[in-house]
Amino acid sequence: MDSLSQICLGAGVAVLVMGRRVPVKQTLLWGAVAGTLPDLDVLFDAGDAIANMVSHRAHTHAPFYLALFSPLLAWFISAVHKQPALFKRWWLAISLVLITHPLLDVMTVYGTRLGLPFTDTPFGVGSIFIIDPLYTLPLLCGLIVAWRRPQWCSKAAAAGLGLSTLYLGWSFAAQQWAVQRAQAxxxxxxxxxxxxxxxxxxxxxxxxxxxxxxxxxxxxxxxxxxxxxxxxxxxxxxxxxxxxxxxxxxxxxxxxxxxxxxxxxxxxxxxxxxxxxxxxxxxxxxxxxxxxxxxxxxxxxxxxxxxxxxxxxxxxxxxxxx
Incomplete structure (x- = not known):
């Protein structure tokens, strides 16, 4: 998906997990950062134009590698903010933020290699376009409410994530309907x-x-x-x-x-x-x-x-x- 959607998804997941244990603005910032990190693979040259295309959404989008990286980032965050008691909570939040990024990407048609290093197969459901305002707006609205009304942050994040997830479910159902129509x-x-x-x-x-x-x-x-x-x-x-x-x-x-x-x-x-x-x-x-x-x-x-x-x-x- 587009960068804004991934930023909103990451921030929403982080707020839902962290709640009011830390300042909401802090959670929003780190959730947005972690939600963006997998897409930084576009900054590296794989050698030629086709290699650059097929190497996007590869190793940085593989849950196996993201699971290895998440405790390191969680440790860094808890150390920066002097929150050692919250390391495990940050670990859970960052793990979910990083893993939901490729899970959202796989709903597009581009191709996400979720199985690395065990398989190089690119997966893509293709039920949603890479930019879809109806997916992103609920997340964005939930984050705005969480920012302005910290006492409602968990409920706002849950509502935004719930509505956006329902829309993903609708996209898959609509796609299957269209597939049946095409096959007929x-x-x-x-x-x-x-x-x-x-x-x-x-x-x-x-x-x-x-x-x-x-x-x-x-x-x-x-x-x-x-x-x-x-x-x-x-x-x-x-x-x-x-x-x-x-x-x-x-x-x-x-x-x-x-x-x-x-x-x-x-x-x-x-x-x-x-x-x-x-x-x-x-x-x-x-x-x-x-x-x-x-x-x-x-x-x-x-x-x-x-x-x-x-x-x-x-x-x-x-x-x-x-």
Whole structure:
């Protein structure tokens, strides 16, 4: 999720655990810091553009490593504030803050490697967009109340966390409904993979991505107009090209990281590799240019992901569905 959501989640969890044992402002600060720490992996260069992409949400998001780090941070906090008697309580608070960070991230589609160091598999439920105000606002409101009314801090934090968690549950239920709808109206009888994710900032309009050997289909399903037939746009892919470069290290990495939801096309002497999960209508967040020579590092293409056009298109779809 976005940084604000993680900050609010971390601060809310910390306040809920610490209550009024320490000043609420102190708890809010350390909860926000701990909620941000896992995402600092973006500051480290993994070697090339694709490595940077797939290494995000890796070791710093693995509960195994976070569990090892949490007592060290808790000890530091209790030492700084001269609160040795509260070390165990800080340990519990920091542990929960650090572990809820990747658990929230795994609800998005990006890919979080929760199983490191035991498995390198990226996990992503994909039921919520990376930024969703309806998830973040309850947390933020609860923190504002906790800040201004310390005597209500635990109840305010619990209310914010409860509402945001209920919204996550709703997003998963809505996704499963959309998945069933997609499976009942496939554009072709044989498909390889089906992905259903929300369009930006909402859980009402869902994007359906269907991979086949010949290419991929993209369609949209609105919960505001559940009876409308699904219409798909087909984007052909060169099956021979995919097979020829299946073992290319960069193609293989994106293929594994995206669980097969990628496109590959030839453009002159270059190969254009796209992760199809993040974006829509050929407007994608992650596209790379590479060469058949695997020793040449892949280059990220300038992001053509135009959020303004995406939002305008979504508004048209939602208005049409009403």
């Amino acid at each position: 109206a496939l554009p072709v009888p044989v498909v390889q993979h089906i992905l259903v994710t929300p369009t930006p900032f909402n859980t009402v309009l869902w994007r359906i991505l269907i991979m086949t050997e010949q290419g991929y289909y993209e369609g949209f399903y609105s919960l505001l107009n559940r009876s409308a037939p699904l219409a798909y746009q087909f984007y052909p892919q060169d099956k021979t090209l995919r097979q020829r470069y299946a073992t290319h290290p960069d193609v293989a990495r994106i293929a594994a990281f995206s669980h097969g939801f990628y496109s590959l096309r030839q453009q002159g002497e270059q190969l254009i590799l796209t992760d199809l999960r993040m974006g829509l209508l050929e407007n994608y967040a992650f596209t790379f240019a590479l060469t058949p020579d695997a020793s040449v590092p892949a280059e990220p293409l300038p992001r053509a992901y135009d959020m303004a056009n995406t939002v305008r298109w979504m508004q048209q779809q939602l208005v049409a569905a009403e």
